[in-house]
Amino acid sequence: MGIYRAYKQGLMTFWYWYVRKLNAAWPYKTVEGRKFTVSPGVYKPLENEHTVAEYCESGDRVLDLGCGCGVGAVFCAEKAKSVLATDISEVAVQNTIENGETFGVTNMDVVVSDMFDNIEGKFDLVIANPPYIAADFEDEENQFATSMRYLPVLFAEVHNHLEDNGRVVVQYPGWFKSHLKKLGAAHGLEMKEVRRMPMKSIGLMLLSVAYLQVGFRSTLFVFEPVKKIADAPKQEPVELKKAA
Numbered sequence: 019m020g021i022y023r024a025y026k027q028g029l030m031t032f033w034y035w036y037v038r039k040l041n042a043a044w045p046y047k048t049v050e051g052r053k054f055t056v057s058p059g060v061y062k063p064l065e066n067e068h069t070v071a072e073y074c075e076s077g078d079r080v081l082d083l084g085c086g087c088g089v090g091a092v093f094c095a096e097k098a099k100s101v102l103a104t105d106i107s108e109v110a111v112q113n114t115i116e117n118g119e120t121f122g123v124t125n126m127d128v129v130v131s132d133m134f135d136n137i138e139g140k141f142d143l144v145i146a147n148p149p150y151i152a153a154d155f156e157d158e159e160n161q162f163a164t165s166m167r168y169l170p171v172l173f174a175e176v177h178n179h180l181e182d183n184g185r186v187v188v189q190y191p192g193w194f195k196s197h198l199k200k201l202g203a204a205h206g207l208e209m210k211e212v213r214r215m216p217m218k219s220i221g222l223m224l225l226s227v228a229y230l231q232v233g234f235r236s237t238l239f240v241f242e243p244v245k246k247i248a249d250a251p252k253q254e255p256v257e258l259k260k261a262a
C-alpha cells in the first residue's frame with residue numbers, strides 16, 4: 019500500500035469512528051423543521067441534501083440510490099407517485115424506514131441493495147449522493163464517505179432503470195464537474211444543469227465543522243439521456259424566399 023493510500027485509509031478509519039460517536043451522542047438532524055433520526059453508522063445530512071427534491075415532479079417514480087437516513091426520499095415522497103429508497107447498509111435502511119414512519123410517508127419502499135442488485139423497473143428520477151472519497155472499506159456501515167465502485171457503477175448501469183425522459187441528479191463536490199460530464203457522456207447521459215447548493219446557515223456550518231465535513235461546496239449535477247435523432251421532434255421544412 020502506498021503512503022498516500024495508507025494515510026487516506028487511516029484518516030477515514032478515524033473519521034468513521036469519530037462520526038459514529040457523534041451520532042451516538044446526538045442521533046438527530048433537523049431539516050426544514052423535520053427532526054430526522056440519524057443512527058450511528060449512517061451519514062448525517064449536512065449539505066442541504068433535501069434540495070434534491072426540487073427536481074422531483076408530481077407523479078414521478080423516484081429511486082434514491084444510497085438513501086442514508088432517508089432525507090432525499092422523504093422530501094421527494096411529498097410530490098412523487100412512489101419512492102424506492104435503497105442502501106447497501108441494513109442500518110441505513112432501518113433508519114429510513116423509521117423516518118418514513120415518523121413523517122407518515124406511505125408511498126415509499128425501502129430495501130437493502132448493493133447499487134442496482136435488488137432493483138427492478140424504471141424510474142423518472144434517480145437521486146444519488148455518492149461517497150466521494152476513493153477508498154475501500156469492507157463494513158457496510160463504512161460506505162457513506164468512501165467507495166471505489168459507487169460512481170462508475172451508477173453511470174454504467176443507471177440507463178437500465180431510467181425512463182427515456184428521466185433525470186439523474188447527482189450530488190457531488192463541484193470540482194468533479196468535468197469528470198462527471200465525461201462519465202455521463204460515456205454512458206449516454208448529458209449534463210443539463212450544474213447547481214451549487216445553497217449557502218449553509220451558521221448553525222449548519224458549525225455542525226459541519228464538528229463533523230469535520232468542511233472544505234467543499236456540494237453541487238447538484240442534473241443528467242438526462244441523450245436524445246436519439248429518431249426521437250427528436252420533426253421540424254417543418256423552412257421555405258426560403260428570394261430576396262426582392
Ligand SMILES: C[S@@+](CC[C@H](N)C(=O)[O-])C[C@H]1O[C@@H](n2cnc3c(N)ncnc32)[C@H](O)[C@@H]1O
Pocket residue numbers: 061062063067083084085086087088089090104105106107110131132133146147148149158161162163165167168
Ligand atoms: C453520502 S451518503 C448519502 C446519504 C443520503 N442519500 C443523504 O443524502 O443524506 C451515501 C450513501 O450511499 C450508500 N452507499 C455506498 N455505497 C453503496 C452501494 N454500493 N450500494 C448502495 N448504497 C451505497 C451509503 O451507505 C450511504 O448511505
